[in-house]
Amino acid sequence: xxxxxxxxxxxxxxxxxxxxxxxxxxxxxxxxxxxxxxxxxxxxxxxxxxxxxxxxxxxxxxxxxxxxxxxxxxxxxxxxxxxxxxxxxxxxxxxxxxxxxxxxxxxxxxxxxxxxxxxxxxxxxxxxxxxxxxxxx
Amino acid sequence: xxxxxxxxxxxxxxxxxxxxxxxxxxxxxxxxxxxxxxxxxxxxxxxxxxxxxxxxxxxxxxxxxxxxxxxxxxxxxxxxxxxxxxxxxxxxxxxxxxxxxxxxxxxxxxxxxxxxxxxxxxxxxxxxxxxxxxxxxxxxxxxxxxxxxxxxxxxxxxxxxxxxxxxxxxxxxxxxxxxxxxxxxxxxxxxxxxxxxxxxxxxxxxxxxxxxxxxxxxxxxxxxxxxxxxxxxxxxxxxxxxxxxxxxxxxxxxxxxxxxxxxxxxxxxxxxxxxxxxxxxxxxxxxxxxxxxxxxxxxxxxxxxxxxxxxxxxxxxxxxxxxxxxxxxxxxxxxxxxxxxxxxxxxxxxxxxxxxxxxxxxxxxxxxxxxxxxxxxxxxxxxxxxxxxxxxxxxxxxxxxxxxxxxxxxxxxxxxxxxxxxxxxxxxxxxxxxxxxxxxxxxxxxxxxxxxxxxxxxxxxxxxxxxx
Numbered sequence: 001x002x003x004x005x006x007x008x009x010x011x012x013x014x015x016x017x018x019x020x021x022x023x024x025x026x027x028x029x030x031x032x033x034x035x036x037x038x039x040x041x042x043x044x045x046x047x048x049x050x051x052x053x054x055x056x057x058x059x060x061x062x063x064x065x066x067x068x069x070x071x072x073x074x075x076x077x078x079x080x081x082x083x084x085x086x087x088x089x090x091x092x093x094x095x096x097x098x099x100x101x102x103x104x105x106x107x108x109x110x111x112x113x114x115x116x117x118x119x120x121x122x123x124x125x126x127x128x129x130x131x132x133x134x135x136x137x
Numbered sequence: 138x139x140x141x142x143x144x145x146x147x148x149x150x151x152x153x154x155x156x157x158x159x160x161x162x163x164x165x166x167x168x169x170x171x172x173x174x175x176x177x178x179x180x181x182x183x184x185x186x187x188x189x190x191x192x193x194x195x196x197x198x199x200x201x202x203x204x205x206x207x208x209x210x211x212x213x214x215x216x217x218x219x220x221x222x223x224x225x226x227x228x229x230x231x232x233x234x235x236x237x238x239x240x241x242x243x244x245x246x247x248x249x250x251x252x253x254x255x256x257x258x259x260x261x262x263x264x265x266x267x268x269x270x271x272x273x274x275x276x277x278x279x280x281x282x283x284x285x286x287x288x289x290x291x292x293x294x295x296x297x298x299x300x301x302x303x304x305x306x307x308x309x310x311x312x313x314x315x316x317x318x319x320x321x322x323x324x325x326x327x328x329x330x331x332x333x334x335x336x337x338x339x340x341x342x343x344x345x346x347x348x349x350x351x352x353x354x355x356x357x358x359x360x361x362x363x364x365x366x367x368x369x370x371x372x373x374x375x376x377x378x379x380x381x382x383x384x385x386x387x388x389x390x391x392x393x394x395x396x397x398x399x400x401x402x403x404x405x406x407x408x409x410x411x412x413x414x415x416x417x418x419x420x421x422x423x424x425x426x427x428x429x430x431x432x433x434x435x436x437x438x439x440x441x442x443x444x445x446x447x448x449x450x451x452x453x454x455x456x457x458x459x460x461x462x463x464x465x466x467x468x469x470x471x472x473x474x475x476x477x478x479x480x481x482x483x484x485x486x487x488x489x490x491x492x493x494x495x496x497x498x499x500x501x502x503x504x505x506x507x508x509x510x511x512x513x514x515x516x517x518x519x520x521x522x523x524x525x526x527x528x529x530x531x532x533x534x535x536x537x538x539x540x541x542x543x544x545x546x547x548x549x550x551x552x553x554x555x556x557x558x559x560x561x562x563x564x565x566x567x568x569x570x571x572x573x574x575x576x577x578x579x580x581x582x583x584x585x586x587x588x589x590x591x592x593x594x595x596x597x598x599x600x601x602x603x604x605x
Contacts, residue, residue: 007537009535009537009538010535014536015536015537039269040269040270069384072377072380073324073327073328073377073381076328076331076332076377077324077327077328077331079270079272079331081270103269103270103272104270105266105267105268105269105270105271105562105563106562106563107270107563108268108269108270108271108338108562108563109269109338109563109565109566110269110338110339110536110563110565110566110569111269111337111338111339111605113232113233113339113380114232114380114383114384115384116207116232116405117207117387117404117405118207118405136207136232136233136380137339137536
């Protein structure tokens with residue numbers, strides 16, 4: 001089974017992760033899981049709410065950046081932590097169902113201020129998509 | 138890169154523009170040898186990147202607490218001249234616009250506060266929403282939020298938060314003129330609406346501190362600081378609103394850089410000419426985040442005063458709870474500086490740097506559990522650092538390494554056995570923010586004091602700590 005994501009000890013102040021997926025959809029879902037495992041105790045979440053999100057960008061890499069940045073914003077606006085993501089991508093358009101539950105500071109870990117462009121990337125290595133994402137904490 | 142630096146004197150190091158093709162000006166690092174050993178090569182490379190941008194004013198400056206950041210290192214100053222095609226950069230100001238500090242004094246002695254410290258910390262922890270996911274007790278409409286962005290602390294005052302003296306003792310009097318909410322995205326407004334009056338998380342904190350040493354008696358007296366008395370320090374920023382404004386304008390500035398043929402040595406230095414719509418739109422939006430953050434800290438100050446009133450049974454004015462000063466550590470400002478003998482209006486990006494203007498207060502925070510400092514700005518800073526000094530400690534251990542090395546429960550235990558009371562929304566934050574994960578702030582203070590870019594007034598140590 002492919003590893004979903006891992007954290008890389010690269011940044012002193014912040015957090016960098018790599019997420020993997022056999023498909024584009026999977027790497028987007030796993031990147032989102034990695035992001036919310038920084039923000040909250042993701043394994044303790046039992047999703048009670050969900051909503052649809054649609055995003056378009058100029059490339060898949062830009063789409064990943066927009067997707068993760070938008071999830072940060074939606075989490076704060078809706079007051080939810082997210083733990084499950086079902087993504088479909090057609091061309092450079094993403095449609096996703098995002099599942100989460102009320103953001104409770106007791107299971108909150110640390111706020112991610114933004115997704116940054118430092119080492120940011122989405123590549124296909126052999127048959128695996130690899131996303132590299134650094135988060136400003 | 139370090140081997141190419143030229144030592145100017147005990148505290149200044151030159152990064153000559155000859156070290157890298159494309160550098161328009163020199164960079165200068167203010168550091169002693171020990172500080173320099175802690176500054177990463179990558180941070181010095183980042184200074185050289187900034188030195189390549191159009192309209193940059195000599196020198197690009199780094200402070201002794203400099204460490205790698207996005208685009209510009211934290212603990213650095215980048216100045217640009219609009220008349221020379223200078224740029225303004227969302228990346229250079231950073232994601233947490235007007236992350237900064239408020240210091241509130243009290244007339245309560247440490248011995249008296251220690252008797253009620255647990256109650257005080259617990260009450261404050263309840264009163265001030267903190268940690269990731271915490272929402273404000275205020276419910277603002279988008280229209281009202283826009284007033285906050287325009288008016289800053291004046292809005293808070295009109296709603297019964299704080300007093301006129303708070304505004305007098307805040308950088309820009311708590312509101313930058315020219316903030317324009319129409320330059321702020323709907324997403325940013327929505328993010329900011331439920332977060333006004335929240336502390337946030339990460340390195341943000343609220344501390345009850347004791348003034349343990351006075352270095353400049355006259356200034357300390359003038360600012361109401363007395364040895365043995367307790368102060369409250371609030372460290373936080375512009376929350377999701379500022380983060381979103383920075384994210385939005387990074388995208389806009391990335392495109393603008395292409396449009397105006399600006400060669401970016403690093404994508405994170407995305408920028409636009411100061412005299413361009415994209416440049417001025419950012420400046421107007423950034424001011425909104427600055428004003429939001431000043432207001433955020435004032436509302437938190439108001440709630441802290443209420444906590445003291447409940448715990449000590451006296452009105453906050455009787456407890457002498459006046460603002461010593463409030464200021465920004467991440468900001469871009471239009472200021473007049475004398476450059477090569479000529480007065481010029483320039484745009485100063487201070488990222489992890491504190492304004493140090495002659496005679497004005499400078500507040501520098503240590504890491505959790507270590508000392509914080511009140512300093513005084515100097516004329517030397519105007520000559521050397523565009524009126525700037527250090528801002529704090531800066532990390533030496535990554536968050537992952539800190540979690541590996543420390544356990545939150547133990548950090549809390551150790552601090553409590555030293556007589557300090559700690560409350561945190563999540564124990565892991567305590568491990569991440571363990572004092573050992575940061576540089577020694579006292580060493581940084583010694584450097585800026587010896588170099589006279591800011592002078593010691595008072596040293597404060599924490600009695601109680603609240604971490605988001």
